[in-house]
Amino acid sequence: STKTHFLSTMSLLVSGYIFAVATPGVGVVWSICGSSMSLIIGFFIPAACYLKIRSRKKLNPRSICAWLMVIFSVVSSVVCTWHVITDAKKKS
Numbered sequence: 001s002t003k004t005h006f007l008s009t010m011s012l013l014v015s016g017y018i019f020a021v022a023t024p025g026v027g028v029v030w031s032i033c034g035s036s037m038s039l040i041i042g043f044f045i046p047a048a049c050y051l052k053i054r055s056r057k058k059l060n061p062r063s064i065c066a067w068l069m070v071i072f073s074v075v076s077s078v079v080c081t082w083h084v085i086t087d088a089k090k091k092s
Contacts, residue, residue, distance in 0.1 A: 028088045035080035043073035 023029055047069035054063055 031084045035084045036077050039073045039077045
C-alpha cells in the first residue's frame with residue numbers, strides 16, 4: 001500500500017542520513033564497502049554460481065573447493081568488515 005511504501009522509504013532515508021552524519025569520512029565508507037564486497041564479488045559469487053550450475057551432479061573435488069571458497073569468503077568478509085569498523089571506532 002501507499003502508506004507502507006511511504007514509511008519504508010522514510011525509514012531508509014532517515015537511517016541513511018543518520019549513518020552519513022555519524023560517519024567521520026568517506027574513507028571509512030569506502031573501507032567498509034571494500035572489505036565486504038571485494039571478497040563477495042571475487043570469491044563468493046563465482047563459487048556460488050558454480051555450485052548452482054552443478055547442483056544436480058554428485059559431489060566432486062571441484063565442488064568441495066567451491067564450498068571451501070564460499071565458506072572462506074563469508075568468514076573473511078565478516079572478519080575484514082569487523083576489523084575496519086573497530087579500527088574506525090578507535091580513530092574517532
